[in-house]
Amino acid sequence: xxxxRLTFHRATAGQPLPLPLSxxxxxxxxxxxxxxxxxxxxxxxxxxxxxxxxxxxVRIAGDSMTDAGILDGDLAxxxxxxxxxxxxxxxxxINGEFTIxxxxxxxxxxxxxxxxxxxxxxxxxxCAYDDFRxxxxxxxxxxxxxxxxxxxxx
Amino acid sequence: MQLYGLxxxxxxxxxxxxxxxxxxxxxxxxxxxxxxxxxIARSEESKRLGLKMGTPYYQVRHLLETHHVTVFSSNxxxxxxxxxxxMSLLSRYTPQLEPYSIDxxxxxxxxxxxxxFLKAYGERMAADVRRSVGIPISVGIAPTRTLAxxxxxxxxxxxxYRGCCLMDTDDKRRKALSSFDVGDVWGIGxxxxxxxxGHDIRLAADLADKDEAWxxxxxxxxxxxxxxxxxxxxxxxxxxxxEKKSICTSRSFADEGVTDLHLLEEYTARFATRxxxxxxxxxxCCSGITVFAYTSRFRTEQPGHVIHQSTVLPVATNAxxxxxxxxxxxLRAGFRTSARYAYKKAGVVLWNxxxxxAVQQDLFxxxxxxxxxxxxxxxxxxxxxxxxxxxxxxxxxxxxxxGARCDRRSPHYTTDVNELPVAFAR
Numbered sequence: 001x002x003x004x005r006l007t008f009h010r011a012t013a014g015q016p017l018p019l020p021l022s023x024x025x026x027x028x029x030x031x032x033x034x035x036x037x038x039x040x041x042x043x044x045x046x047x048x049x050x051x052x053x054x055x056x057x058v059r060i061a062g063d064s065m066t067d068a069g070i071l072d073g074d075l076a077x078x079x080x081x082x083x084x085x086x087x088x089x090x091x092x093x094i095n096g097e098f099t100i101x102x103x104x105x106x107x108x109x110x111x112x113x114x115x116x117x118x119x120x121x122x123x124x125x126x127c128a129y130d131d132f133r134x135x136x137x138x139x140x141x142x143x144x145x146x147x148x149x150x151x152x153x154x
Numbered sequence: 155m156q157l158y159g160l161x162x163x164x165x166x167x168x169x170x171x172x173x174x175x176x177x178x179x180x181x182x183x184x185x186x187x188x189x190x191x192x193x194i195a196r197s198e199e200s201k202r203l204g205l206k207m208g209t210p211y212y213q214v215r216h217l218l219e220t221h222h223v224t225v226f227s228s229n230x231x232x233x234x235x236x237x238x239x240x241m242s243l244l245s246r247y248t249p250q251l252e253p254y255s256i257d258x259x260x261x262x263x264x265x266x267x268x269x270x271f272l273k274a275y276g277e278r279m280a281a282d283v284r285r286s287v288g289i290p291i292s293v294g295i296a297p298t299r300t301l302a303x304x305x306x307x308x309x310x311x312x313x314x315y316r317g318c319c320l321m322d323t324d325d326k327r328r329k330a331l332s333s334f335d336v337g338d339v340w341g342i343g344x345x346x347x348x349x350x351x352g353h354d355i356r357l358a359a360d361l362a363d364k365d366e367a368w369x370x371x372x373x374x375x376x377x378x379x380x381x382x383x384x385x386x387x388x389x390x391x392x393x394x395x396x397e398k399k400s401i402c403t404s405r406s407f408a409d410e411g412v413t414d415l416h417l418l419e420e421y422t423a424r425f426a427t428r429x430x431x432x433x434x435x436x437x438x439c440c441s442g443i444t445v446f447a448y449t450s451r452f453r454t455e456q457p458g459h460v461i462h463q464s465t466v467l468p469v470a471t472n473a474x475x476x477x478x479x480x481x482x483x484x485l486r487a488g489f490r491t492s493a494r495y496a497y498k499k500a501g502v503v504l505w506n507x508x509x510x511x512a513v514q515q516d517l518f519x520x521x522x523x524x525x526x527x528x529x530x531x532x533x534x535x536x537x538x539x540x541x542x543x544x545x546x547x548x549x550x551x552x553x554x555x556x557g558a559r560c561d562r563r564s565p566h567y568t569t570d571v572n573e574l575p576v577a578f579a580r
Binding site for chain 1: 175176177239240242243282285286287288492493567568571574575576577578579580
């Protein structure tokens with residue numbers, strides 16, 4: 001097996017994040033030579049979110065997607081503006097309730113299935129003209145690995 | 155050619171509730187005011203049931219149950235959050251966005267392209283907002299803001315417009331005005347409409363077809379300006395809005411804009427002070443406050459930023475200190491320090507305006523209103539004698555925690571990690 005290689009980046013998210021940007025605007029003297037080496041730290045928002053205004057967070061409840069690695073309590077990042085393609089994981093509205101499923105489009109593009117990733121749950125057949133709605137496309141799932149104390153559960 | 159767009163969110167509060175309740179897409183929905191007092195928003199289905207704005211909840215409770223109308227307590231946190239998303243998207247479509255209320259904004263569309271381009275552009279903008287945020291909007295495009303408002307009402311009324319009505323020729327303008335009630339024109343209230351009816355002016359076209367001398371002989375300067383706007387001469391901006399439904403103060407910043415939070419605080423505090431002055435000048439109070447600031451995002455791939463924060467107070471106010479306090483608190487909450495953004499335009503909008511003698515009291519009010527009124531009166535007195543802003547607000551914080559009734563409030567879906575929408579995996 002290949003050697004496992006990991007690259008580390010400093011990650012920051014949200015605000016506040018004070019940065020020494022104002023250095024360059026100091027009027028007196030020469031600009032600091034260090035400014036040539038300045039780069040902003042990576043921001044998870046930029047890495048995970050493409051359409052800022054169309055991005056919503058959705059909590060997952062249940063175990064029908066466990067085989068896809070999406071577990072009860074996970075946080076899904078959902079892009080409402082993205083178009084669902086065959087194979088995408090989507091939030092759909094069925095019988096007045098949000099559900100997460102994988103979207104599979106049959107050849108021909110008129111029929112499709114919403115597939116659960118757990119043998120115990122059946123797939124749902126949908127027709128492009130049916131009264132079902134894809135609410136958004138799941139782009140990432142955040143799954144905490146460190147156990148939280150009971151009172152920290154969100 | 156000078157052209158303005160108006161983007162108006164359809165039945166905004168109801169549409170916000172529906173974003174997270176797609177099952178209510180075609181069902182009747184109403185939203186109630188603070189403390190579940192009366193109806194303040196209706197979906198089209200609810201309008202068709204004959205439900206009226208401002209009707210006390212207890213009077214129609216039975217009717218609502220009979221028709222299975224879904225009733226929501228107002229969730230201004232959610233509405234403010236989605237409003238910010240809508241405004242942020244709109245700012246990509248124009249070099250000059252002028253937010254006008256929580257659910258409306260004017261856009262400068264001058265010299266952008268020919269009629270075919272603009273019509274498609276407006277449709278695309280409406281589709282984008284619909285798809286990205288889930289809020290349906292109606293867009294009107296015309297040579298004046300008053301006419302843009304008329305056009306947006308047509309866009310809302312007829313699905314054939316696909317969300318955007320372009321009123322760019324004289325012909326289209328005449329046709330539209332001749333089937334538009336004068337009372338629905340921007341700035342013509344019910345009272346004025348009755349007076350106009352006395353002169354046999356019932357349609358917008360009836361007013362537009364009078365000559366200017368006649369209008370200025372019979373009415374004040376505001377009606378003359380509305381007359382001009384109806385005839386395609388632009389002369390009203392949101393900052394001197396003829397309507398008493400919202401009060402705005404805003405400005406654009408030249409050159410590279412404003413990057414410093416302290417400077418932005420100073421500007422917005424000044425805007426808030428001016429708005430509050432106007433509010434007291436017309437003997438009104440407001441309970442809705444919006445602060446906005448945005449970078450230029452038109453035709454650029456540069457990362458930009460939009461601050462657009464709104465709040466609703468449990469008790470309406472016209473006190474400068476209180477309004478400034480809220481504006482600064484919201485501005486700071488929306489300001490990003492992770493990057494250095496250059497804000498090109500900023501402003502304050504006050505909405506939910508009511509006469510100051512009709513302010514609803516709140517059992518859980520945390521402010522001593524009598525003391526506050528006395529203080530404001532003293533400050534106004536000093537400023538009148540010694541020049542404007544001799545006494546002004548430094549900076550203050552403000553808490554608005556109350557125990558208001560909101561039994562049917564939907565979750566804070568977008569702003570509270572403990573109230574996120576849930577997708578069932580079952």
